[in-house]
Amino acid sequence: MSLIPKETVDQVLALADITEVVGDFVSLKKKGQNMWACCPFHHEKSPSFSVSPAKGIYKCFGCGKAGNSVQFIMDIEGTSFPEAIKFLAKKYHIDIPEDEPNPEYAKEQSERDSLFIVSDFASKHYQQLLHNHEQGGIGQSYLKQRGLSNNTIRKFELGYSLDEWTNLTDAALKAGYQQKYLEATGLTIAKEDGKKYDRFRGRVMFPIHNVSGRVVGFGARTLKSNDKKSPKYLNSPESDIYHKSNVLYGLFQAKQAIRMQDMCYMVEGYLDVLSLHQGGIENVVASSGTSLTEGQIKLIARYTQNITVLYDGDAAGIKASLRGIDLILESGLNVDVVTFPEGEDPDSYIQKVGDTNFKNYIKEKAQDFISFKTSLYAEEAKGNPVKKAEAIREIVASIAKIPDSIKRTVFFRSCSLIFDIDEQVLISEYNKMQLQDRQPSQKPGSSPFEAPVGLPVEEEPEKPVSDVDVLKRYEREIVRMLLNYPNQMLEEGVTTCQYMLEQLEDVEFRTPLYARLMELVKEKLCDNVIPSAEDFVHYPDQEIRTEATHLLSDPHELSHNWETHQIFVPKETDLLPYGAERAVLRLKWRNVELILKGEMEKLRLVTDPQEQDNQLNNILMLKQLHSQLGDMLGIVVNR
Template sequence: MSLIPKETVDQVLAQADITEVVGDFVSLKKKGQNMWACCPFHHEKSPSFSVSPAKGIYKCFGCGKAGNSVQFIMDVEGTSFPEAIKFLAKKYNIEVPEETQDPEYAREQSERDSLFIVSDFAAKHFQLRLTDQEQGSIGQSYLKQRGLSSSTIRKYELGYSLDEWTDLTDSALKAGYQQKYLEATGLTIAREDGKKYDRFRGRVMFPIHNGSGRVVGFGARTLKSNDKKSPKYLNSPESDIYHKSNVLYGLFQAKQAIRMQDMCYMVEGYLDVLSLHQGGIENVVASSGTSLTEGQIKLIARYTENITVLYDGDAAGIKASLRGIDLILELGLNVNVVTFPEGEDPDSYIHKVGDAAFKSYLKEHAQDFISFKTSLYAEEAAGNPVKKAEAIKEVVASIGKIPDAIKRSVFFRSCSIIFDIDEQVLISEYNKSQLQGRQQRSGGPDESAFAPPSAPEPEPEKPATDQEVLQRYEREIVRMILHYPDSVLEEGLTTSSYMLEQLDDIEFVTPLYIQIIEIVRAKLNNNELPTADDFINYPKEEIRSEAISLLSEPYELSHNWETHHIFVPKESDLLAYGAERAVLRLKWRNAEILLKAQREKLRLVTDPTEVDRVLNLIISLNTFYSQLGNMLGIVVNR
């Protein structure tokens, strides 16, 4: 149970605009009445993720994820309902009443939320140490020496860890945080003898945020130049909230700029991000020294399809990181490359030449990755046929990662010119590598691989059970109630009141729809008209999810129909007719199933009195079944 008052929850739900909330994580494009994007929850090339501003819901027609603004934050960040409410409350400047840090409250929080809370405490603690303590002046001097302004330090929440063994641990325990969460996040290290100490000591702290701005881990740079045993940079270990392969440093601060400029600059280090951001290049993120992963690329793909990788002027480092770029190509993104003079990195170069000259340098020196890689390998292989053949295979392998056939064709032509080799040879090499890849995945070639494929034996289709048949018709009733709960069919009669009145003698068989009907009935009995929001924001997730699925529509009529004065009646134009038909169809199916059950019973009974009773019931049901069929225009076989 959440300690957040219902009034606050209602206020958040009312103010949280679904387009704004989802738009912070993915780039939405308007199509018809809804907004569409590639789903942030699974990889796809064509957008199937729909956001309905009018209904305040999202729905992916690929993976099935659906919900309102709060559910989206829960899904995308894997957090609890209270934490999602707090996140949105902060976004919309809604005050959440203070909660007491007592044992009962601690028990209510999930383990994952507790890790977020402890990490947030640590980030604030390090920020205070940077500004409030005498030792913090060491960290401040370093950051100023690196040219960082106070506003940049505040925006990225930079901090400092005192050069003491238990400063953070003691402060956290004193504030009521549990040691197990300090250890789970890697902030505290516990020895076997029971002693404990801080992981980060005497370091400038770089908090690492997830997409919604929650602190999930830390990068830390030592300020002790004479300490050879301690690594220069130290990162938080993996935890339930921090997975290096799914996090990019600076993405939270950069995502709006990435979306607006439709471009993401990728650098290696924390200071590269900070210096470029301060220099006016805000659409920049860092992989923080790790090899680029699929998860990181998918994070960028939420906001843009265009990535420019900024390489330090180090030839060995560039070649070592080329494999990661292949992964970007494989996921369908466009990649450009910029290299800096030898000995320079983005941080040092922007300070050397200035902001304006640095931006000009990026524009003048950006080239697509395939051309860059082709030129790099061609230069190395010049005059050496063996190396040239190996270089061509390397480049062809990268081109082969590109899913778009037209782009592949363009790059094959470009590559053939640079290497001075026939384009068809490159295409043949590509086809050969593709065939070898398929054979490896299938376990190697065999005779059957060259035989004409035989059609697989189709599995016999199982007939739907009576329960499944009724569920489909009950679903349609519930769908219409949710879409038009307060729509007036005639004076004093709404869709919901009409359907419940007509179905008074029908018992639903689907447990979920029984619950929804009961909620509608309770509302009407209380002289209240149900609304779609009652179900979109319903506390029970099962009801929320089903309601949103029923309210989401994958297709819309093009506005061109109206432009060309072609009238196509909508469901809302024929609502009374549609409601009546939905009720009749459910009754007809119920009658059919009851009739089948009684006929089966007739085969088993032997008592003459019972036989007569069942026969009379069959006759009555058959008459009712035929009448309903006639009303629906269905020919009933006798």
């Protein structure tokens, strides 16, 4: 496989706007100069994920993930640098000159990238068969019968698998893809005797995309009504790129609409998504027959805090899936519910009543989940005290999942009115549940109301900070200032870069990463170029890129209200001459201290009187220098 030309990589880096790239995966909100969101890489309820449009970087101050646009795609997709460049090139319509795939192509890819590539090949193969093969007419007839237009079929990349044993496998091997990747994605099934065959045969194919639009698996519906042995729907098995619990069908096509409308409709099947999307309800996704999982809820929470679950008109099915919604409540999201007439599902109902009537029906029938569940259980428990008590406990258990105390209070009041029971009784039951949840973590014999006294047994005393760690911190501060303010004038004719490099000319950086960064700064200056943030954020070495992003990120922003009220708060740039001087002095002081310790150790090993005198004079000079630097820093007692 040919390498991506540097000119193309540079073009991608120049065009890939960090706000646009991250905004495809996360709902960003402006605060100060930066954009903020809840981190897509770990679970959190308060936003600590920052995007700096000016610097072209992102940084999570919770989990530490950081980088530029390319790194973000690598982090969120778990893919390689070349594949991330290709992804962004496609987004920004940049052509990448590469040779056609050859038999060695897959071998040169990382294992994970190869699974994506094989899945993409299969998707395109199935699409080509649907539209161009005579057997594909069977699939087209079915899809048209279900009311799907050509635009919808192409938008969701629907396809057809021929009713032949090895059609896909043969085509993939001929194109140069390795059989092990076909097996790893579940597209090919291999027997112990060496025989192999396609998993999907004679089925309409529904490609399942991840949030960036890459095919990770397939859902497949058989069109053989007389085949009782095969399941109606067959899905790809779990693989390194396909985890059912972390994927939602249709999310790639729906994410922009979800963000724009601040609402996600949740349905059950592929055709529900396709019919609603075609009917103008594009903010719709499906869990594809699985119970809702925490991973799927996190995906939705990137784009909205509001979910409306559209239930089929099947009472037994509704009851069975209620517990899954407790997970949504626990995540702090708002959940509404809409049920359809018995025997109807979203697909059949929109086909029956039309787009406009369907939208009106959703608006009229939507109710919050707690009220819906309360009414459902209250109806079932009529005239039966035992069932009523069980129902109340069920409702309280759901309300207990809600992290917001105000919402809990509102729902307790609503529940008390529907069940005609004192609100305080519900709150007491809630408190009892909370107490029971905490008890397993209590130590035998201890009271849940007793505050721990002293240092917990399992905790260890904090370890003292080593000299190396302290030095690393001082070196980091120097590099941070150089990256953030390289061209800032400290005094007339002297920039931060010039001042620090002159002052630290004889100081050797002991932290390898910061030593490398300092060398890069010097190289730029030797070429008469002032280093910029982009030079480091887009540097080929990932360790350099990541650390540069950390150093360029600031978790604190000054509220504009301070300026509005004419309250002056000095910024770091206002105090930069003082800060730069202090940073240089601290590093020198710490370096001298470490050198002094080393010389003291050497003195113990010296036996020759003349050498001892020389060593003592050397130590005396270092002590004087250390004391002078300490005086300049205002340090009275050394650490």
